[in-house]
Amino acid sequence: MADNIARVFADAIATDPTRPLLTWYDDATGERTELSGATCANWVAKTANLLVDEVALAPGDTAAVLLPPHWQTAAVLLGCWSAKLTVVDAPGAVDVLFAAGERVDAAAAWSAGERYALALDPFALPMRQVPPGFADFVSAVRGHGDHFTPYSEAGEADAELLARAEARAAELCLTPGDRLLVDTGQHPDPVDWLLAPLTAGASLVLCGNLDPARLDARTATEQVTRSLA
Numbered sequence: 748m749a750d751n752i753a754r755v756f757a758d759a760i761a762t763d764p765t766r767p768l769l770t771w772y773d774d775a776t777g778e779r780t781e782l783s784g785a786t787c788a789n790w791v792a793k794t795a796n797l798l799v800d801e802v803a804l805a806p807g808d809t810a811a812v813l814l815p816p817h818w819q820t821a822a823v824l825l826g827c828w829s830a831k832l833t834v835v836d837a838p839g840a841v842d843v844l845f846a847a848g849e850r851v852d853a854a855a856a857w858s859a860g861e862r863y864a865l866a867l868d869p870f871a872l873p874m875r876q877v878p879p880g881f882a883d884f885v886s887a888v889r890g891h892g893d894h895f896t897p898y899s900e901a902g903e904a905d906a907e908l909l910a911r912a913e914a915r916a917a918e919l920c921l922t923p924g925d926r927l928l929v930d931t932g933q934h935p936d937p938v939d940w941l942l943a944p945l946t947a948g949a950s951l952v953l954c955g956n957l958d959p960a961r962l963d964a965r966t967a968t969e970q971v972t973r974s975l976a
Contacts, residue, residue, distance in 0.1 A: 749909050749913070749946060750901045750905055750906040750909060751897075751900075751901040751902075751905055751909075752825070752828040752829075752901070752902065752905045752908065752909060752942070753825075753828060753829040753897035753898075754897070755909060755942075755945055755946055756788075756791065756825055756829075756945055757788075757897075758948070759784070759945045759946075759948055760784025760785070760787070760788060762948075763784070764783060764784040764785035764788065765783050765784070765785060766783060766784060766950070767781050767782070767783060767950055768782055768783055768784040768787050768950050768951065769781070769782045769787055769818050769821060769950065769951045769953065770782075770950075770951065770952045770953070770969060771817060771818040771869075771953050771955070772952070772953065772954045772955065772957075772965070773869075773954075773955040773956055774954065774955070774956045774957055774958040774961060775955070775956035776869070776956075778869040779869075780818055780869050780870075782818055787818075787821065787822065787825075789893040790819075790822035790826070790888075791822050791825040791826045791829055791895070792826075792829075792891075792892060792893050792894050792895035793822075793826070793888045793889070793891040793892065793893065793895075794822050794823055794825070794826025794827070794829075794830075794888055794891075795826045795827075795829040795830045795895040795897070796891035796892050796895050797826070797887060797888050797891050798810075798826060798827065798830045798832065798843065799830050799895075800891065801887070801891070802842070802843055802860070802861050804830060804832060804842055804843060805831075806830070806831035806832075806898055806900070806902065806903075807831065807832075807833060807903060808832050808833070808842040808843070809832060809833050809834075809835050809840075809841040809842050809843075810827045810832045810833070810834050810835070810841055810842065810843045810844070810845070811834070811835060811838075811841045811843075811844040811845070811846075811854075811857050811859065812824060812827065812834055812844075812845050813844065813845065813846040813847065813850040813853055813854055813857075814845055814846070814847050814850070814865060814867070815847060815867075815931065815935065815955070816929075816931035816934075816935055816937070816940050816941075816953055816955065817867050817931075817953070817955070818953070819865055819867055819871065819884075820867075820937075821937075821941055823845050823865075823884075824937055824941065825941075828902055828905065829895060829897045830895075830897075830898075831897070831898050831900070831901075831902040831903075832902065833902065833903050833904050834904070838856040838857050839857065839858070840857070840858040840859070841857060841858070841859050841860075842859070842860045842861070843859060843860060843861045843862075843863070844857050844859035844861070844862045844863070845862075845863045845864075845865060845884060846862070846863070846864055846865070846881070847864075847865055847867055848864055848865065848866055848867070848874065848878070851864060851878045851881065861882070862880055862881045862882065863881060863882050863883070863884040863887060864877060864878050864881040864882070864883060864884060865884045865885070866883075866885070868885075871885050872885065873885045873886045908938065908942060909942065909946060911938045911942075912938050912942035912943045912945070912946045913943075913946050915938055915939060915942075915943040916943040916944070916946050916947040916949075919943065919973055919975070920973065921943065921944060921947035921949045921973060922947060922948070922949070923947065923948030923949070924948065924949070924972075925944070925947065925948075925949035925950075925972045925973050926949065926950050926951075926952060926969060926970055926971050926972050926973070927943075927944045927949050927950070927951055927952065927971070927972075927973045927974070927975065928952040928954060928962075928965070928966060928969065928971040928973070928974045928975065928976055929951065929952070929953050929954065929974075929975045929976070930954055930957045930975060930976040931953050931954060931955050931957075932955065932956065932957060933975070933976070934975050939975060940953055940975075949973070952965070952969045952971055954976070957976060962976060
């Protein structure tokens with residue numbers, strides 16, 4: 748069983764970094780964003796470099812990720828895990844916090860050393876108005892390097908998360924090369940929409956605010972082989 752999330756991600760894109768890894772739809776806005784493995788890896792590396800070089804965090808430090816399923820959320824989570832941070836769920840004190848614009852008020856329940864806000868813009872544009880007490884994630888992360896060498900050891904929570912992910916992948920019968928469509932409104936757990944497909948070598952079609960009327964056409968267009976919708 749794999750016990751290192753950064754290694755699982757690297758293995759998932761190693762065969763062909765140019766192929767689509769993550770395709771994001773928001774049917775409420777009409778957005779569609781597609782990231783290859785290489786592009787996703789660049790975002791993950793930039794995030795990890797931000798955490799290590801700018802925020803000066805170390806393995807075992809903690810992060811709160813108050814973000815809905817989204818391609819930028821994938822970059823934040825994988826960046827945290829690459830830097831060997833522990834992502835925690837219960838409100839309390841953490842070393843760094845990431846929040847979507849609409850969840851800034853919920854972030855008040857957390858004490859954090861550094862706070863980053865995300866607009867979750869489809870083109871990764873900076874926030875027009877950054878909430879007080881926060882830095883804009885996109886503006887901060889862009890200046891960091893496209894390559895990051897993860898620590899060789901696993902993060903504290905890696906083994907437990909990957910065990911859940913492998914079990915979920917087996918339950919969904921995912922195999923290398925599969926393309927999994929996920930209704931993120933029904934399946935917001937990153938084990939479902941991110942880690943399970945990565946452990947299986949599958950790619951993702953993430954659908955926010957999924958319109959059921961578009962499901963059949965999208966399944967055909969995106970060559971979906973498995974579905975969580």
